[in-house]
């Protein structure tokens with residue numbers, strides 16, 4: 044069950060170029076949220092932009108009733124959102140969507156994050172740490188100053204392996220290349236992926252070949268966010284049958300081997 048609330052802004056920080064961390068008092072949403080779910084945010088009080096914007100839940104503190112978002116400014120909506128100050132109220136609906144499937148406690152899992160795709164994976168790793176899972180995070184970014192959330196992952200006792208496109212930090216190359224070199228596929232019970240489409244599209248067949256189950260979080264453009272308008276349609280293949288699913292309500296998380304990438 045999702046809630047609509049006027050969440051009070053508690054903090055806003057710029058954490059990397061064009062990238063903001065924002066904390067809200069939103070106890071009803073924080074209490075229900077699961078990793079991989081998102082909130083649909085009204086970015087200002089006027090009718091422009093008319094539509095809400097979907098942003099993943101980055102972290103929650105259920106006892107404090109606090110939730111955090113981590114987002115990149117790419118257009119009008121996210122620009123307006125970044126301008127809010129502590130004490131302001133932001134209308135949001137959530138938690139929405141189907142999140143990640145959690146593994147058995149104590150499992151060894153891999154998490155692959157590219158760019159702002161790290162945002163929902165912090166909440167996931169928070170839950171995995173509570174379940175005493177052994178987590179390796181493959182974290183990719185354009186360059187050293189764009190690497191996100193590495194400190195948070197380390198604090199949660201995950202092993203963090205970094206790749207940057209220009210080699211200014213960690214391995215020089217992409218996250219799929221890093222995983223090919225570093226990952227011990229035989230011992231991995233589950234892999235979770237969020238990042239640019241091209242990255243997820245490369246990792247999905249690698250998982251299938253290694254027979255490791257995986258889930259990807261898709262970032263389709265959304266309208267209503269609650270399954271009514273079909274603007275977020277994605278193609279899913281199941282036992283050879285192709286069907287259309289709604290990323291907002293049936294996802295945004297889907298089994299990696301079911302997604303038809305085109």
Ligand SMILES: Cc1cc2nc3c(=O)[nH]c(=O)nc-3n(C[C@H](O)[C@H](O)[C@H](O)COP(=O)(O)OP(=O)(O)OC[C@H]3O[C@@H](n4cnc5c(N)ncnc54)[C@H](O)[C@@H]3O)c2cc1C
Pocket residue numbers: 081092096097098099100113114115116117118119120121122159162163261262263264265295
């Ligand atoms: C389930 C879900 C979770 C998301 N979580 C996060 C998050 O945690 N942090 C974050 O920074 N962003 C996240 N996004 C993407 C975010 O919703 C968009 O960046 C935002 O809606 C852009 O709004 P805007 O008004 O600023 O830009 P617009 O003016 O609407 O668009 C600016 C540019 O961004 C592109 N764009 C807009 N929406 C998307 C999208 N959904 N996917 C890819 N490109 C898009 C447009 O094509 C355009 O080029 C998520 C998207 C989805 C569907």
Ligand code: FES
Pocket residue numbers: 264265266267268269270271272273274275276289290291292
């Ligand atoms: S955004 Fe309307 S159905 Fe998904």
